[in-house]
Amino acid sequence: MKTVYSPRHKGHRNQVELNSGAIVPGFELPERAEIIRRRVEAVGLGEITAPEEWDLETAAKVHRRDYLDFLPTVWQRWTAEGRSGSALPFTWPTRGLRGDVPPETIDGLLGFYSFDAGASFVEGSWDAIKSSHDVALSAAQLVKNGERAAFALCRPPGHHAGSGFAGGYCYINNAAVAAQWFLDQGAARVAILDVDYHHGNGTQEIFYERADVAVFNLHADPLQEYPFYLGHADERGTGQGEGFNTNYPMRWGTDFARWDEAHADACAKLKQYAPDVVVVSLGVDTFERDPISQFKLVSDDYPRIGRRIEALQLPTLFVMEGGYAVEEIGINAVGVLTGFEG
Numbered sequence: 001m002k003t004v005y006s007p008r009h010k011g012h013r014n015q016v017e018l019n020s021g022a023i024v025p026g027f028e029l030p031e032r033a034e035i036i037r038r039r040v041e042a043v044g045l046g047e048i049t050a051p052e053e054w055d056l057e058t059a060a061k062v063h064r065r066d067y068l069d070f071l072p073t074v075w076q077r078w079t080a081e082g083r084s085g086s087a088l089p090f091t092w093p094t095r096g097l098r099g100d101v102p103p104e105t106i107d108g109l110l111g112f113y114s115f116d117a118g119a120s121f122v123e124g125s126w127d128a129i130k131s132s133h134d135v136a137l138s139a140a141q142l143v144k145n146g147e148r149a150a151f152a153l154c155r156p157p158g159h160h161a162g163s164g165f166a167g168g169y170c171y172i173n174n175a176a177v178a179a180q181w182f183l184d185q186g187a188a189r190v191a192i193l194d195v196d197y198h199h200g201n202g203t204q205e206i207f208y209e210r211a212d213v214a215v216f217n218l219h220a221d222p223l224q225e226y227p228f229y230l231g232h233a234d235e236r237g238t239g240q241g242e243g244f245n246t247n248y249p250m251r252w253g254t255d256f257a258r259w260d261e262a263h264a265d266a267c268a269k270l271k272q273y274a275p276d277v278v279v280v281s282l283g284v285d286t287f288e289r290d291p292i293s294q295f296k297l298v299s300d301d302y303p304r305i306g307r308r309i310e311a312l313q314l315p316t317l318f319v320m321e322g323g324y325a326v327e328e329i330g331i332n333a334v335g336v337l338t339g340f341e342g
């Protein structure tokens with residue numbers, strides 16, 4: 001299968017995050033995408049192409065316009081206040097506070113448009129975010145034009161980004177934008193299968209009231225794990241969307257046998273939905289040696305994930321999400337893709 005990749009992701013680096021009481025270098029490193037790209041080349045997965053430039057009109061159907069307008073201005077606003085380093089929020093509008101009045105200053109705005117301190121900005125961040133969005137849409141176009149599958153080597157990732165918030169290393173929800181684009185191109189139904197270790201809270205929020213995108217999410221139990229406040233099994237969608245959101249929360253220590261049971265169930269339900277296309281939010285932070293995760297998958301398990309997805313016999317877009325065991329991220333992510341190819 002073909003891969004779409006842009007070197008512009010590299011400008012998003014030296015980010016920091018707040019972790020266990022300390023400001024630390026971010027886990028979401030540029031090396032991640034480079035190691036995956038090199039693995040794609042090493043196994044001869046297929047051609048690697050550059051993305052086209054896309055406007056943000058499709059993104060504006062899944063994100064609020066004010067949020068999309070804010071993202072490109074962050075670094076300029078930050079430096080205008082004499083700051084350097086990484087732009088990071090420190091105050092958020094939680095329950096009982098006003099979430100409907102955007103503040104005027106950068107510190108207020110960063111918190112207003114995020115849910116954690118996991119989506120910092122440096123000078124090259126917006127260009128990288130935009131390139132990641134373009135990578136997703138260009139790979140979606142390959143599938144629309146008849147490829148059985150394509151790989152969007154997105155960085156930064158997207159599944160924690162909601163209609164009006166960044167967080168968890170995510171800014172634009174690349175998988176959601178791609179799903180929306182397939183609908184705009186004539187698809188009747190799109191399924192999103194999210195296999196990242198963390199719950200795709202942004203993706204769920206975006207599509208929660210919609211029946212044209214069914215979301216299946218396998219992840220660590222929010223009772224134990226980040227992002228904590230969404231992803232329980234009783235969240236099934238609402239209104240028109242009732243029954244079109246399915247969560248599979250799993251406890252710390254989950255191994256492949258248990259994980260694959262959930263995956264089999266998700267794939268069976270997904271098949272019943274009879275979508276025109278599947279968008280896979282591909283995270284490999286389920287790996288046993290992932291530095292921020294608590295599942296027990298091993299490298300040999302990833303091709304099996306790909307096999308099961310292939311068995312759906314549907315056009316498939318893989319969108320890269322998380323995975324922080326940098327050394328093995330190429331083997332594991334591309335393992336899913338080679339498993340799919342058979």
Ligand code: SP5
Pocket residue numbers: 019020118157158159160168169170196198226283285291292293321322323
């Ligand atoms: C796309 C994606 O996978 N985003 C993940 C964001 C996770 N952010 C929270 C990280 C918390 C890490 N704390 C674990 C302590 C390990 N020493």
Ligand code: ZN
Pocket residue numbers: 196197198283285321322323
């Ligand atoms: Zn993750």
